[in-house]
Amino acid sequence: MKTNRAWKKQDINLRPGLTINGKWHHQRYIIKKKLGEGAVGAVYLCEVNGKLAALKISDKGTSMTVEVNVLKSLQKVQGSRLGPYLLDVDDWVSPYGHMYSFYVMEYLKGEEMSRFIQNNGSAWVGVFMLQLLEDLGRFHQSGWIFGDLKLDNLIVVSSPTRVRFIDVGGTTQIGRAIKEYTEFYDRGYWGMGTRRAEPSYDLFAFVMVFINVFYPKRFERGGQSERILFKRIDDVKALIPYRQVLKNALTGKYLSSAEMKQEITNILYSTQKRRSVRASAKEDAHAQFLMEAGGVTIVAIGYYLFSLLL
Structure with a gap:
């Protein structure tokens, strides 16, 4: 059990070059670097079909579902883009067999x-x-x-x-x-x-x-x-x-x-x-x-x- 927990903790720290394969939509995301981490999950810069995007991944499926619903709700607001544009929602099975939820959004490049x-x-x-x-x-x-x-x-x-x-x-x-x-x-x-x-x-x-x-x-x-x-x-x-x-x-x-x-x-x-x-x-x-x-x-x-x- 200790070994499994260690693996689980280790494999969510995605290394640059790792490819995330969506379980359901079969989209491939190449991890470039970590952008940040919060209470729910970590956000990574990734590449998909030659374009950059931001991928958020977590083992807290319920919290991730709430965030996805928020992004979908915001995209329905007329005349304004309040949050990043949602590109994909899927699951990923790590090499150690652990299931993670992730969603992909537009990468907003800018300045603090x-x-x-x-x-x-x-x-x-x-x-x-x-x-x-x-x-x-x-x-x-x-x-x-x-x-x-x-x-x-x-x-x-x-x-x-x-x-x-x-x-x-x-x-x-x-x-x-x-x-x-x-x-x-x-x-x-x-x-x-x-x-x-x-x-x-x-x-x-x-x-x-x-x-x-x-x-x-x-x-x-x-x-x-x-x-x-x-x-x-x-x-x-x-x-x-x-x-x-x-x-x-x-x-x-x-x-x-x-x-x-x-x-x-x-x-x-x-x-x-x-x-x-x-x-x-x-x-x-x-x-x-x-x-x-x-x-x-x-x-x-x-x-x-x-x-x-x-």
Whole structure:
């Protein structure tokens, strides 16, 4: 029995070059490298028919079925691709005779959100907030709470620049109890709410995502969680324009992501308007004309970015 358990533990750590043969659909996947691992299973970069894909494999069949159902549900949401596109679902029998469930999804190649903001400037913070809130709104409307929303489950892709979800593990139907979570992002850990699957749970984690961007080493809870988190927000210059909205989300004041998104939109619009007025006041008539034209262009670009969310 000990030997079998050792083999089972060993053969799920798939080595590069190994071929996974689907038991039912007979598709062949060549493992390239491990991308990550969570409570439910591990995700690998693989090659199929000359193209790259992401393969998630686990011995927890029930949990995998839930994740597959979530991906299928999200693909039915009109006008948005909330999660990776599902390509295949199958089983694999290892060389040691163990059965594993796996599913294959599109491989989203991109950059970590924290690194992108560091390289391209904090002006992207507001844009990514709106994109995430728009997607979370559609996610919630489809009947699901993301549950384990965290920085590790997000990636920034290009053409156009957009933040995307890369793992739906932990997703829970609205009204049920959250079972899979990461403590730093969990309001229950901070003593600031329950683990009931509702939009406000995701919105708390949403705030923690942006806190984590500027505090990459994270930090532990203390005796006064609300005071600690509020102070962390206040100490980040890039978060100052949004601090009241973020604090409202931490304390559960928003019933939907749409409410929060509207307030972020208002902040961005007001901020841009104030900057344009201040800049115009300092220039002569000719420069003022150019500045106003530039301001209109910036606002137009902003509305274009916002339109991508609709």
